[in-house]
Amino acid sequence: MPLIRDVFITGLLATSTASAFAATYGPELQGFQYPYPLKHFEFQSQGQSLQMGYMDVPANGTPNGRSVVLMHGKNFCGATWEGSIKALSDAGYRVIAPDQIGFCTSSKPERYQYSFQQLATNTHQLLEKLGVKNATLLGHSTGGMLATRYALMYPTQTEQLAMVNPIGLEDWKALGVPSISVDQWYARELNVSAEGIRKYQLNTYYVGRWKPEYERWVDMYAGLSDGPGHKQVAWNSALIYDMILTQPVYYEFKNLKVPTLLLIGTADNTAIGKDVAPPEVKAKLGDYAVLGKQVAKLIPKATLVEFPGLGHAPQMEEPARFHQALLQGLNSL
Numbered sequence: 001m002p003l004i005r006d007v008f009i010t011g012l013l014a015t016s017t018a019s020a021f022a023a024t025y026g027p028e029l030q031g032f033q034y035p036y037p038l039k040h041f042e043f044q045s046q047g048q049s050l051q052m053g054y055m056d057v058p059a060n061g062t063p064n065g066r067s068v069v070l071m072h073g074k075n076f077c078g079a080t081w082e083g084s085i086k087a088l089s090d091a092g093y094r095v096i097a098p099d100q101i102g103f104c105t106s107s108k109p110e111r112y113q114y115s116f117q118q119l120a121t122n123t124h125q126l127l128e129k130l131g132v133k134n135a136t137l138l139g140h141s142t143g144g145m146l147a148t149r150y151a152l153m154y155p156t157q158t159e160q161l162a163m164v165n166p167i168g169l170e171d172w173k174a175l176g177v178p179s180i181s182v183d184q185w186y187a188r189e190l191n192v193s194a195e196g197i198r199k200y201q202l203n204t205y206y207v208g209r210w211k212p213e214y215e216r217w218v219d220m221y222a223g224l225s226d227g228p229g230h231k232q233v234a235w236n237s238a239l240i241y242d243m244i245l246t247q248p249v250y251y252e253f254k255n256l257k258v259p260t261l262l263l264i265g266t267a268d269n270t271a272i273g274k275d276v277a278p279p280e281v282k283a284k285l286g287d288y289a290v291l292g293k294q295v296a297k298l299i300p301k302a303t304l305v306e307f308p309g310l311g312h313a314p315q316m317e318e319p320a321r322f323h324q325a326l327l328q329g330l331n332s333l
Contacts, residue, residue: 032223045112054126083323124157165288257300
């Protein structure tokens, strides 16, 4: 028995040591392996030379002549679309997955006025460079807010809009979330840790159900936040959170002109700033079982697909089920 106990304790120590000394990555996620070749788009924005990392994956199946642009969430990257890229490519789509400025493999400028309009413009410039004149947009989480803004700005170049548990289905500030300054966001982001990321994702993204494959994305996010660009990453993250909280798209859903597919994990409870909201406000925020249905009524050409019991990232929780619904939905819009 003592020998078994010693082996058990040694295993625990090895696990905790591995967590304490997890990999760190450069300010543009240098050192993290992307699932497909990573390319870079260099351009000028707000008087600066910037670059966007992106993957451009050709159709693996019989090409259908269509392109789909994947827009990642706040704590995600182009790489986290790995399963969706394969499913879409196998179905005949050309798949373009950029990292937005301020995120992942893209520039983290010292000064930048973040807006969804600016990020949409950057993405449009990338697509122009790639010769993509029309595309389907697929946005997850914060990427859903960005995809909405893009579709509003470029309706004739947006064939379809699909959103996976987009945030911004409600206006948090109008509902009572207190104002949070950029400095407050920055202080919070300086304290990002793997343990905190894992706990948040477990409770919000995966509704208490953890799988070993999720650990890679914790490593990615924590390694970027804790790497040599620690302060640079935190500062850009703070500016982006301010953008999200202060630039709602909720009021403009009614203006969308393109066919829209809403893919909603109904157990999601994501709401920016919910943790600092008064209890009576907090209790009402982030109810995706209700929000999905409400927003589907606001968007003129919306189709709602619900995944009962799934959380913020159904494409990662149950990929086979999700991608079947996604492809079927895109084909029927």
